Structure formats: structure tokens, C-alpha cells
Amino acid sequence: MELTKRIAQYVVNTSLEDFPPEAISAAKAAIIDCLGCALAGSKEPLADILVNYVKDLGGKPAATVIGRGFKTNATEAALVNGAMSHALDYDDITVVTKTHPSAVLIPAALPVAEEVGASGRDMLLAYLLGFEVACAVGESISPAYFDDLGWHPTGPLGALGAAAAASRLLGLNEEQTAMAISLGASQSSGLRQNFGTMTKPFHTGHACKSGITAAKLVKGGFTSGTDAIEGRFGFMRAFSGGKDYNPEHAAASLGSRCFMVESGIEIKKYPCCGSAHLALDATTMIQQHETLEAANIERIDVTVNFDPPRSLIHSRPKEGLEGKFSMQYCLAAEILDGHVGMSTFTDEQVMRPEAQELIPKIEMKRTPGFEGQISWTEPFNVVEIHLKDGRVLTEQAERDSVGALRGATFDDVRAKYLDCASLALTAENAKTTLQMMDDLENIGPVGPLADLLGG
DSSP: OOHHHHHHHHHHHOOGGGSOHHHHHHHHHHHHHHHHHHHHHTTSHHHHHHHHHHHHHOOOOOEEETTTTEEEOHHHHHHHHHHHHHTTSOSOBBTTTTBOOGGGTHHHHHHHHHHHTOBHHHHHHHHHHHHHHHHHHHHTSOHHHHHTSOBOTHHHHHHHHHHHHHHHHTTOOHHHHHHHHHHHHHTOOOBGGGTTSTHHHHHHHHHHHHHHHHHHHHHTTOOOOSOTTTSTTSHHHHHTTTSSOOHHHHHHHBTTBOHHHHTOEEOOSSSSOGGGHHHHHHHHHHHTTSOOOGGGEEEEEEEESSOSSTTOOOSSOOSHHHHTTOHHHHHHHHHHHSOOOGGGOSHHHHHSHHHHHHGGGEEEEEOTTOTTSOTTOSSEEEEEEEETTSOEEEEEEEOOOSSSEESSOHHHHHHHHHHHHTTTSOHHHHHHHHHHHHTGGGSOBSHHHHHHHTO
């Protein structure tokens, strides 16, 4: 069977009972984490701009804009909510696709579920289906897509996942779902060159909107191909640079594997690019047994598991958003402040003299012998801090590679949610929404949850 039609068959016919309990639990944690990130992101400057844009457009008040206290149509709510979910770069990642899966799935699923009166159980299933579709396709395209061709992997794959989730919630049949996936594929986009600006989180919002737009148009009678993923001029070949892609492998993976368990959801501890996290962990370990003074540091060598600069493209950042995509600034902030949090990435913090003096002393390099290989081949980063007294402080941090929920416990996710939600919700509403999401498969229609998330 052709891949796009196989995806449609999978999306239409799979039930929540087809997923193991571990996958369902991790998906719930991912939803909680993503909506917490969206609530925190609702206070970012990008949210103000997008909200003003959407309000100017008008639209039927059918879906909640998280943390902003109003409703609009589902597609525009998805645009804003998706961008806000990724605004802080605090949202989850998954290994197999090196993407931010939840920020392109939950902000797409929630407004559609709210609009059609779907249940929390329906939304949970839509999320899992979108996740599996994006992972099956992503695992089977060329490594060049992730490393060399300039694409932001989250955006294009996110449009496919969002289309799958929206199609299920809107009740499309197999042919309609195949067309919606194909129409979503034609809207896929996102360039790494815009990292460190508001455009990176726009990629996630655009993916959410694209998926819903595709499903809604097809439901209304709009037509598209039914082979846009595997075809000679389709998604996989285009985003692979014309080679090293395998539609048959993707088709065989759907339903026979569970990517939620195999690839997992990795919860972020720091609100910055995930490519800096292992090095931050290693630096934190050094600080646990050594008091670091910037004035005593000669240089810092960071051995990373990707060919620099990749996502960390700002070696000399001048503003807060650039700092999120700078290994140099992230480590400088950790050393200077003893932590990296939401207050780390302001223009003032990045430009403070002590940070700007330390930044040029920090250099990234690939693990010797792994140059030119696929990113994340090695599961570790190494930080070497060379002090002026001749000592070298070294630590290695490894990525958690087992289980569906990685990098945090469910209780850690709950605590992170309450911390993020406190920026936009009352303490009572933050607690209530968390309780509802803890019991997501049993809460009935998601409308009341969405209303509370509106702030």
C-alpha cells in the first residue's frame, strides 16, 4: 500500500487501546508540559504581536487562545497557541526526529477538539496518532533533512502530525485523511536560518494551523493528491534532498511499533535549545564540586554530538532570543548565575559585560572521529573547563535513552506545569487544570479545560 494511504488507514482505524499504558502516560505528561509552556509563552512579546494580528482578522469565537482570555476560530487559535508553546524553547523533544513534537500537536488538537466537542480521550488519541505519523515519516527520510539542508525538522513533520490529529478529530474517512495529509505536506515549511528570532516558534504555530486548515478544507470538499508523502515529487524526496529516503520502511513502522515508547518524550529542564542541554548538565555537575569564578577560567572546550554549529548558530549573541541558540551564552550564564531559567534570556542578561567577556572563551567541537556523522550518534557531551592555575575540570553528561518519559518524572512535569502556569493562571485554576489533565481520558468534552486555560 502507498505510504500516504497507509497513514490514512492507520489514523482512521487505530484506537487508544492499541497503545501500551506507558505510551499513554507519557503522552499525558507531554500534554501537561506543552500546555504549561504555552501558558508561560503567552506572556512573551511574540504572543502580543500574534494576538493583535489574529484579533484584526476576526473570526468565529470557537477555540481558546491559551492564557489570553479570548476565543477565535480553530486555525488562528492553533497558530497563536503553537507559537506560544515553543516561544521559550522550553517544550519537549523526541530523539528519532530531533523535533519538538508536542508543540505542533497539542495546539492543533485542542482547538479542534474544543470546536467539535470532542473528549479528552479523543484529544489524547489524536495526539498519539500525530506523534506516530510524524515519527514514522521522520525516521525514514534522509539524515540531511535534520543536519544539512537547512530545514527546521519540527515545522515540516509537524504539519503532517497536525493534519493527522485534526483529521481524526474531524472524523475524516481514509480517502479524506490521505488528502488532508497531502495538503498538509504542501504547507510544510521552516528554516534553521531563522533560529534565534520569533520566526522559530512561528514554525510550530504555522504547522498547527496548516494541519487544521488541511483537514477542514478536505472535509468541506477540497481536493488533494493521496500520495504526496511518497510520490516522485513528494514530501520525502523533497525534504531528503532527492536521496536516502524509504517510504516502505515508514509504512511498515505504523502500527507495528510504538515510537512513543521507542523514541520517548524528553522533558526540558532549561528554556533554551535542546542541543545545549547535555553540556549544561555537565557544567552543573562540575559546579556541584567546584566553585567557578569567570575570572579564573582560561577557556572552555565543549565536545558535542553534532557538527557545530547546527542549531546553536549564534556564537556571539547580542539579544535574548539569540542566547537561546548559543552554547557559548548558555554555559556562560550557568557559570555566572549558577542556573539557567526563564529570566536568563533577556537582552540585558545576554549583553552584560561579564557574559560577553566569557563567551569568546567557549568553543564547541565534534567528538573526534565522529565528524560528518549523523547528529546525536554519540549519547553524550563533554565539558572541559581549563583554569588559569593549570587545572582542567571535566564532566560528561549522557542523554536519557530509555522509557517513554525521559529527563523527568511525572511529578517533575506537574511541578514544571504549576511553575509555568503561575504566570498566566490563578493558583486555583492552575491546580484545577492540572487535575483535569491528570485524568484526561475521563474528563469528557475538553471545552471546560480550554476555558480555564484561557486565563
